[in-house]
Amino acid sequence: MESVFEATVTRTDEGSVVVxxxxxxxxxxxxxxxAYEEAAANPGRVLMDFRGVDYINSTGIAVxxxxxxxARAEDREVGAFGLTEHYREVFNITRLSDFMxxxxxxxxxxxxx
Amino acid sequence: xxxxxxRRRAEEETxxxxxxxxxxxxxxxxxxxxxxxxxxxxxLLVTSGGPxxxxxxxxxxxxxxxxxxxxxxxxxPLIGQGELLGALYLGPRLSDQPYSxxxxxxxxxxxxxxxxxxxVAQLVREQQAEAKERERIHQELQVAALxxxxxxxxxxxxxxxxxxxxxxxxxxxxxxDFYDFIALEDGRLGVVIGDVTDKGVPAALVxxxxxxxxxxxxxxxxxxxxxxxxxxxxxVPEIPPAMFVTxxxxxIDTDAGEVVFANAGHNLPYVRHDGGVLELRATxxxxxxxxxxxxxxxxxxxxxxxxxxxxxDGITEAHNAEGEMYGFARLMDRVxxxxxxxxxxxxxxxxxxxxxxxxAEQEDDITLxxxxxxxxxxxxxxxxxxxxxxxxKFAIPSEEGNERIAIAKVTAAVDELDLEPARLERLKTAVxxxxxxxxxxxNQNRSELDVDVQVCANDESxxxxxxxxxxxxxxxxxxxxxxxxxxxxxxxxxxxGLFLIEKMVDEVRSTSDxxxxxxxxxxNREGAS
Numbered sequence: 244m245e246s247v248f249e250a251t252v253t254r255t256d257e258g259s260v261v262v263x264x265x266x267x268x269x270x271x272x273x274x275x276x277x278a279y280e281e282a283a284a285n286p287g288r289v290l291m292d293f294r295g296v297d298y299i300n301s302t303g304i305a306v307x308x309x310x311x312x313x314a315r316a317e318d319r320e321v322g323a324f325g326l327t328e329h330y331r332e333v334f335n336i337t338r339l340s341d342f343m344x345x346x347x348x349x350x351x352x353x354x355x356x
Numbered sequence: 357x358x359x360x361x362x363r364r365r366a367e368e369e370t371x372x373x374x375x376x377x378x379x380x381x382x383x384x385x386x387x388x389x390x391x392x393x394x395x396x397x398x399x400l401l402v403t404s405g406g407p408x409x410x411x412x413x414x415x416x417x418x419x420x421x422x423x424x425x426x427x428x429x430x431x432x433p434l435i436g437q438g439e440l441l442g443a444l445y446l447g448p449r450l451s452d453q454p455y456s457x458x459x460x461x462x463x464x465x466x467x468x469x470x471x472x473x474x475x476v477a478q479l480v481r482e483q484q485a486e487a488k489e490r491e492r493i494h495q496e497l498q499v500a501a502l503x504x505x506x507x508x509x510x511x512x513x514x515x516x517x518x519x520x521x522x523x524x525x526x527x528x529x530x531x532x533d534f535y536d537f538i539a540l541e542d543g544r545l546g547v548v549i550g551d552v553t554d555k556g557v558p559a560a561l562v563x564x565x566x567x568x569x570x571x572x573x574x575x576x577x578x579x580x581x582x583x584x585x586x587x588x589x590x591x592v593p594e595i596p597p598a599m600f601v602t603x604x605x606x607x608i609d610t611d612a613g614e615v616v617f618a619n620a621g622h623n624l625p626y627v628r629h630d631g632g633v634l635e636l637r638a639t640x641x642x643x644x645x646x647x648x649x650x651x652x653x654x655x656x657x658x659x660x661x662x663x664x665x666x667x668x669d670g671i672t673e674a675h676n677a678e679g680e681m682y683g684f685a686r687l688m689d690r691v692x693x694x695x696x697x698x699x700x701x702x703x704x705x706x707x708x709x710x711x712x713x714x715x716a717e718q719e720d721d722i723t724l725x726x727x728x729x730x731x732x733x734x735x736x737x738x739x740x741x742x743x744x745x746x747x748x749k750f751a752i753p754s755e756e757g758n759e760r761i762a763i764a765k766v767t768a769a770v771d772e773l774d775l776e777p778a779r780l781e782r783l784k785t786a787v788x789x790x791x792x793x794x795x796x797x798x799n800q801n802r803s804e805l806d807v808d809v810q811v812c813a814n815d816e817s818x819x820x821x822x823x824x825x826x827x828x829x830x831x832x833x834x835x836x837x838x839x840x841x842x843x844x845x846x847x848x849x850x851x852x853g854l855f856l857i858e859k860m861v862d863e864v865r866s867t868s869d870x871x872x873x874x875x876x877x878x879x880n881r882e883g884a885s
Contacts, residue, residue, distance in 0.1 A: 268757075298760065301789055301852035308842050308849035315843050329781035336859050337852060338839045 246297055250278035257356040258287030264295030267303030279310045283319060290352050291343070294325030304337055311342050320344075324352040389426060389445070395419050401433035402440050406464040408433070409455065430455050432463045436475035496557050501526055503560035504534065505871065507567055512867060513537045513545055514744065515610050516816065517660075517731040520547075521701045521865065523724040532559030532601075533668045533721035536567055538574045545610055546574045546583075549666045549725050550603035550622065550643075558596060565594055566601050566643065580605045580618035581640075581651040588620065588643045595644035602642045604666060613658045613729055618651040623672060623684075626691050627656060628663040628700060633692035658729040663700050665691055666727075670720035671704070677713050686711075701726040702866065744814040747772075751806035752791070754799035754824075759791040762809050762822075769811040770818055773881060783820070783879045786860035789853045790822045790875050798824025798873055817862070817880045826873040 246264075248271035253260045259282035263275070282289045291310075299307075314321045324346040326334065334340045346352035391398050397417045401408060408431045410424060423431070423445065432444040444467065449455060455463075504526065512520050522535055532552025540546055548570055552559040566587065573586040583605055591601065604625065606617035617625065621642035627634045640651035658664065667687065674682045690707050691700060701724055708722070748769035752758045766787045770780065791807055799805040808823040837855055841847040858864055863878040 266760075298788075300759070300785075300792065301856055302792075302850065304852045304856075305849040308839070312843045312845055312849065316845075327781075328778065329785070332778070332782075333785065333856070336856070337837070342839070342843060 248274055249295075250274050252278050252281045254285060255287075255290070255353065255356065258289060259283075259285045260290040260292050262292040262295065265297065267296055267299040267306060269302035269306065271303060272306045272309065275306055275310060276313070279313060283314070283317065288320035288322060288356065289314065290356075291321065291323040292325050292349070293323060293330065294349075296325070296330075299330055299333070304333070304339070307339060311339065315342070322346060322352055322355070324349050389419065389422055389428075391419050391440070391443070398440055401431065401443060402435060402438065404433060406433075407431065407455070407460045407467075430460070430463070432467045434467050434471040434474055436471040441471055441474045441478065497528070500555070500557045500560040503557070503564055504532075507564055508534060509537050512865075513539070514814075514819075515545065517729065518545075518608075518610055519728040519730050519865075520545075521726045521728075522867065523701055523705055523722070525718065525722045525868070527555075527670065527718045527720050527722075531555050531670065531721035532563050533670060533723040534563045534567060535666075535723055535725050536570065538571055540574060540607065542578075543610070545608045547606045547608060547666070547725060547727060548603065549668065549723060550601055551668050551670075551721070551723075552599065552601050554599050558599065562595055562599055562601065562644075566591060566603070570603070570605065574605075578607075579653060580607050580616055581653045584618045584620050584640060584643065584651045585649060588641075588645075588649050589647050591644040592647045600642040600644040602669075606664075606666075608727065613660075614655060615658055615664065615727075616653055616655045618653050620649075620651060623667050623669060626665045626688055627658070628665065628691050629659065630661070633688050635688065658727075660729055660731055663691075663726060663728045665700060665704070666725040667704075668721060668723040670718070670722040671708055671724065674708060674712050674719060674722075676711050677716065682708060682711055700728075744812045744819070746810060746812050747818075748811040749809070751808050753803045754795040754801055754805050754807055755803050756795065756801065758795060758807075759788040762791040762807070763788050766809065766811055766820055770813070773813055773818060775818070775879070775881065779879060782860040783818070783877070786857045786877050786879075787820050787822070789857045789860075790820075790877060793853055793857075794822050794824035794826070794873075794875070798826030813881070815881070817878050820877045820879075821874055822877070823872050823874040825871060827868065827871055 246266050248263065248265040248267060250261055250263045253262060261275070261278045261282050265271075267275070279289065311321060321343040322345075323334075323343050325348070326345060331340075331345060334345060344355070346355060391401070395417055396415050397419050400415060410420065410428055410431060413420060426445070427447045428445040429448050430446040432446065433440060434442040434444070444463070446455070446463075449459075508524060509522070512522060514520070520537065524533065524535065526533070532554060534548070534550050534552075536548040538546030538548065550563070550566065552562045552566065554562075569587045569590045570583065573583045573590075577583045577586060584603065587603075595601075601620070602622040603620045604617060604622040606615050606625070608615050617636070617638060618640060619638040620640045624638075625636050627636060636654050636656055638652040638654040641649045672682055672684050672687055687704070690704060704724060705722070712718075748765060750765055752761050763784045767780070767784060770783070775783065791809065794807040795801060799807060805825050810821040812819045812821070835855070837851050838847060842849050857877070861877045862880045865876040865878065867874050867876070
């Protein structure tokens with residue numbers, strides 16, 4: 244039932260994108276943190292691409308909080324796109340959106356860079 | 357207790373020193389002559405330091421006389437840790453010679469070796485008896501708990517415009533608390549809370565009898581006082597002496613908001629209203645003491661937002677570590693202090709637990725029934741069971757990740773309701789988080805335990821009930837997670853589950869029957885396309 248989490252990192256002109264797919268829960272912690280570290284090895288902001296993510300639960304929220312804490316420690320800007328309406332609402336309720344800019348889509352995210 | 361036996365000299369002379377040749381017919385065992393505790397002989401034997409010759413003894417003791425009559429000549433005390441464990445009584449020697457110093461020394465030495473073995477045997481016997489008694493009590497308590505829990509309501513009545521919650525937690529010794537909800541033919545709702553004096557199986561059986569009588573009488577009479585009078589007369593000839601039942605019976609007209617109740621010596625109900633808290637009074641003798649009793653009746657019209665709190669004395673008579681009693685005044689004060697829209701039930705239980713202290717053994721059963729009038733709109737008085745339709749019922753094993761199965765099944769079950777997509781997504785998230793909690797916290801990830809899920813709907817709302825075996829675990833109050841502290845690394849990044857659940861649905865209810873813990877997620881259907 245559970246779709247395996249995967250994260251890959253791509254470079255852009257002004258930073259990196261962490262492209263995610265599958266389920267974001269506690270099992271995703273290691274992979275997501277490794278991907279973030281790889282992205283953060285480059286200068287510029289880190290964008291998180293949620294288009295391939297089909298499920299985020301509270302343990303996944305905790306994993307994202309962990310990544311945001313890493314970014315905050317090095318004063319790095321984090322953005323996100325590809326979230327469904329529902330998860331945008333969840334990110335608002337949990338105030339994650341106060342610490343990462345949520346873009347409507349990839350175009351908007353890239354344009355903002 | 358001292359048990360004694362001896363071999364008596366045979367009538368016919370038998371060769372000395374060859375015991376095996378004594379014909380059985382020439383010997384006899386005399387019955388054991390106990391030495392009562394406190395007899396002067398006991399003190400003498402404990403302090404004698406060895407065998408005592410009875411002939412030389414000058415002691416005012418009936419036991420000594422009895423022993424002499426029985427032909428006892430020598431007493432060899434068996435002493436263990438300064439306590440007289442037993443004694444050997446010996447008659448005259450076969451040779452008719454007095455017991456020599458060597459004889460006495462030998463017997464004394466024998467006694468000192470026998471005594472420790474006797475002590476061990478005595479302790480083993482006592483422990484076996486204790487273990488047997490503990491097992492018997494344990495089994496009896498299990499039977500009592502089973503009777504009690506089988507008869508308590510499995511579901512809470514759900515009535516439009518009302519919210520009814522109940523909490524029941526048995527003490528280890530299982531008291532006689534009970535509560536019940538009775539759907540009356542005219543659409544009104546009967547609410548019972550009671551307490552049988554005594555504990556264990558006798559209390560559970562009286563509770564079962566009383567409950568049946570109440571259910572029958574509730575359908576025969578339309579007034580609570582008549583119901584209690586009827587049950588009292590029925591119970592008097594049935595109830596064992598020195599037992600009785602305190603009981604409060606209320607009838608709620610769910611359309612008009614009127615509550616009428618009568619009280620047979622039970623805790624008085626409180627009503628939390630805008631201006632504070634009110635104690636509603638009605639007097640009457642407990643059930644089962646005397647026939648022909650009359651019961652006062654009190655009426656109260658509940659306004660929207662008001663809460664009626666019914667309790668058992670397990671709450672008011674609970675003590676803290678300093679021996680201080682929780683008491684009515686404290687309960688009333690705590691109810692009064694709760695915000696009007698607060699979860700009174702969980703708040704009272706949490707405050708009681710804080711008062712008695714963590715890990716304190718519960719003295720008596722604790723029962724709490726909370727009835728809230730949520731809306732004054734004229735609504736149907738049909739019970740929720742009548743109106744609610746079960747859309748799905750399933751069980752999933754407690755394994756990590758299985759909340760996705762629950763989400764998929766609930767989604768399929770509510771498909772026909774055409775919930776607005778955003779509401780459906782919120783419900784899915786709440787179901788996922790609740791099932792995760794049930795798997796992880798309620799069932800402790802034990803895959804042999806199932807999480808039971810039931811999906812029901814009526815015209816106004818859809819309910820998803822998630823049950824685990826977490827006992828009477830209460831849902832902790834959801835607090836807003838401190839994201840700044842989490843990001844600064846001062847708090848764990850976790851702790852989002854309960855917060856999300858509460859944000860996702862319109863209402864979260866928590867109930868327990870002591871074994872099964874159920875969370876009900878209520879999502880209003882308004883906005884359905």
